[in-house]
Amino acid sequence: MTNDTHRVINPSILYFGTPVVLLSTENEDGSCNLAPISSAWALGRHIxxxxxxxxxxxxxxARRPELVISVASPELWERVERLGPLTGASPVPKAKRAVYRYEPDKFGAAGFTPVPSDLVTPPRVGECGLQLEARVRAMNPGGDGAFFGVECEVLRVHADERVVVPGTQHIDPARWSPLIYNFRHYHGLTPELGHGFRSETAALTRPGPISADRVPSAVTPL
Structure with missing residues (x-):
């Protein structure tokens, strides 16, 4: 008989290991806002x-539906964290004033490089190995108005050539992985344990993962 060691708890958050992405959006004055979030998942060609x-x-x-979803990797966690207490809203909303401060240049404040996009107005984050140009298709309210589930169609994918399996359109999971936000702590992925039966890269020969000192400081537009 199994000895059940579980107990009922009431955690304040449920970020049980989710990827960090950086969202570039256009402000009303034409400048760019950059924000980190850790609630993002893919469904086909939609995020x-x-x-x-x-x-x-x-x-x-809600007003300008174009965006770029730049997927952060583990070595970028300190720069991502610099964005945490910043907001592009001025004046800062009353509920946020105790924690957040207004910052008009979030790219500069965090040490990120804006790179022009091909199909949308907001820039990509040069240091991120994966950058997804996208457009909002629906903003669905939830949580009694506390949040939106935002459905975005991916229009173009930019990938650092060093994380693409040569001669293919596939990202090599042995050479790139996302930054994970695990109950408000930053983590990278552990070494691979195995692969799913639908993997398209498992049988391909690939070198080891890119170390932090080999990650590009900025991704050249492809």
């Missing part, structure tokens, strides 16, 4: 984002 309804990013997307 679903979880955004607080009072966030500056949500306000931007």
């Amino acid at each position: 679903v984002l979880g955004l607080g309804s009072d966030s500056h990013t949500a306000h931007n997307l």
Whole structure:
């Protein structure tokens, strides 16, 4: 008989290991806002984002639906964290004033490089190995108005050539992995344990993972 060691708890958050992405959106004055989030998942060619309804990013997307979803990798965690207490909203909403401060140049504040996009107005984050140009297709309210589930259609994918399996259109999971936000702590993925039966890269020969000192400081547009 199994000895059940579980107990009922009431955690304040449920970020049980989710990837970090950086969202570039256009402000009302034509400048760019950059925001980190850790509620993002893919469904085919669509990405679903979880955004607080009072966030500056949500306000931007409701009016200007273009964005770039840049997927952060583990060595970028300190730069990502620099964005945490910053907001592009001025004045800072009253509920956020105790924690957040206004910052008009979030790329500069975090040490990221804006790279022009091909199909949308907001720039890509040069340091991120995966950058997805996208357009919002639906903003679905939830949580009694506390958040939006934002459905985005991916229009173009930019990938650092060093994380693409040569001669293919596939990302090599042995050479790139996302930054994971695990109960408000940053993690990278552990070494691979195995692969799913639908993997398209498992049988391909590939070198080892890229170390932090080999990650590009900026990705050249492809």
